[in-house]
Amino acid sequence: MRKRITLAAVSTIALIAPLAGLASADTIDGTNDDDRLYGTNGRDQISGRNGDDMLFGRGGRDWLSGGRGRDIVFGGRRGDDISGGLLGDHLVGNRGSDSIVDLVATEFSPRLPVDNDTVIGNRGNDFIGFGNGRDKVYAGPGRDRLRTMRDSYVDRIYCGPGRRDLLAYYGAIDRKDVVTGCERIVVRSL
Helix, strand or coil, X not given: CCEEEEHHHCCHHHHHCCEECCCCCEEEECCCCCCEEXXXXXXXXXXXCCCXXXXXXXXXXXXXXXXXXXXXXXXXXXXXXXXXXXXXXXXXXXXXXXXXXXXXXXXXXXXXXXXXXXXXXXXXXXXXXXXXXXXXXXXXXXXXXEEEECCCCCCEEXXXXXCCCEEEEECCXXXXXXXXXXCEEEEECC
16 A cells, blocks of 8 residues: 655654655655655655755665756665656666666757756666766666767766666767767667
8 A cells, every 4th residue: 555745744843854654665755845755665656846855765666756956866776767857966776677867758858958967877777868968877787778869068978897788879979978888889760
């Protein structure tokens, strides 16, 4: 049974301290302020909403979304779905095969604002999508799939050691990017 925890519904004293979910799968919603939200060992849905938030997944396969703001999001021990927002975020997967996406839904639109993100895949076979800005991407060990687009900025892309990582550019390869360790680089049509 999923329980919903909304910070707007709790006292102002609770807003000062970090909020952790209950024992099972939870839905945890942040506020427009800077929140620190923790998941449980269940399959959680954690949304930071507005503000510069810190989100922490734990044992279950979690869905973590920083929302607006400069967020720091850490996945848990299982494969998680992690997404950033329109400002510079720090997104970190963990042991499982994670899906980490910088901008949701419109990530390949050339009219997006510049958001300089750091994305770390860590262990596992990760999917990492990132877009407009000076991004730093560390895929880590595993058979990772990375996708990006050509933009006006230098991205630093580090694929994992000794694996079959795939870096896909949509439209054309961005020759300004610094790419290290990616075994396959391809171009996909838009």
